[in-house]
Amino acid sequence: MKSIYWFRNDLRLKDNLALNYALNNSEHILFIHIDDTQNDKNSSWGFKRRGKHRNIFMLQGLEDLQKDLNAYAHTLNRFVGDPRNIFEGLIKQYKINSVFCEAIFAPEEQEKEKSIKELGVTIHAHFQSSLYMPEHLPFELKDLPDVFTQFRNKIEAEGIVPEEPVVLSERIKEILPISIVKENLFLPIFTEAYVNSSFPISDKKFKGGERNANLYIHHYFKSKYPETYKLTRNNLMGIECSTKFSPWLSLGFISPNQIYKALKEYERKNTANESTYWIFFELLWRDYFRFLFMKYGKKLFYKKGLGLSNNNCQHDEKKFNAWRNGKTPSSFINAGICELNQTGFISNRMRQILASYLVNELACDWRAGAAWFEHQLIDYDVYSNYANWSYIAGVGTDPRGGRHFNVDKQKNTYDPDGSYEKVWKKL
């Protein structure tokens, strides 16, 4: 059987169930990656979906994946354009029977899978980006609690243990390649260093890719930072205050199960305390948002979200542009936007403050803000981004009906001496 393995947000060889499934069920394989957002404008908001920071990080990761596949005498064939058109050409030319990939439960991504299926091939799409698999949950997805705490309590009461990471199938050494492109990846040249960034992708330790992701996680759990994570996770700046796992997770350079295994080893060898538990707790939020998309689908992208609140805001383009360009009346908000735009990474706390300001103070459409985060964030993840935004806007499942952060109070708590604003004062 001739197959295509389509790498999406799972740019790794280890602990990749969908990839193993493809290797174990094919005789010939073509590895591909499709960049379908490079030329794309975000139609509603007028800017590209992916800006330069995530572009750099992704290209670094693709280069790494290329090297890893080359070591097994395979090639990563890269395409830019519409997946359906690209698949149509490849299926015809190479007489492909099956397409394997990870499943992504967001409407546009699902549409892409569907459009490929219409070409007459079998598509095996496996959802694999969460810590717990949907089939291991102690309830049907339609019964997923709308309150996170109830979800967490159910998981913990059942004592469900996440799956162990799997090794790469040995079949990769035997399976015959269908390699079509001998390509040189375009790699970005850094014109500026990511000075003061909390995730400086110009530093070789933070370059995208599976290798670096594993090294990073190894070093993190060799340090003492996990023991104090809960005390420092809300700091606005600094590499060590939170785990910085999200960029590696977002493109699938590492799986949550690999991280969970490292966390449990850390707890066994060192300390298990409230902080180490809280790392798991946050990963559980990540899972929860994934399952919410499975339950509610495209409703989570509506202006009114699940329709539980009265969101009648009149989006104001001028105010939105002032926000995204760091030109609001608040110097604290402008500093946050400056950090986001210059580095592609901001802390969870700053994400909450910026989102609340756009939605509550400027009364703008939350989806515009989510789109701007999508453009800028290195760690953009469709589920975590849109679910967090809808949560703050009060159109998701938050039982408190949204979050309104008092900017002055936040500034006094998290930047009392103004050092954050000083670093990020200019755009």
Ligand SMILES: Cc1cc2nc3c(=O)[nH]c(=O)nc-3n(C[C@H](O)[C@H](O)[C@H](O)COP(=O)(O)OP(=O)(O)OC[C@H]3O[C@@H](n4cnc5c(N)ncnc54)[C@H](O)[C@@H]3O)c2cc1C
């Ligand atoms: C408006 C808004 C937009 C966001 N957009 C994204 C996004 O596009 N991609 C993304 O990965 N996260 C997003 N988050 C969640 C969170 O801010 C980041 O995951 C976190 O700041 C990343 O830093 P860290 O890895 O050091 O997190 P840590 O605090 O160290 O947490 C450990 C891991 O837990 C998960 N996690 C933590 N908090 C959350 C959360 N609130 N929701 C979901 N998962 C969480 C992440 O995978 C993170 O890597 C968003 C939050 C807000 C408020």
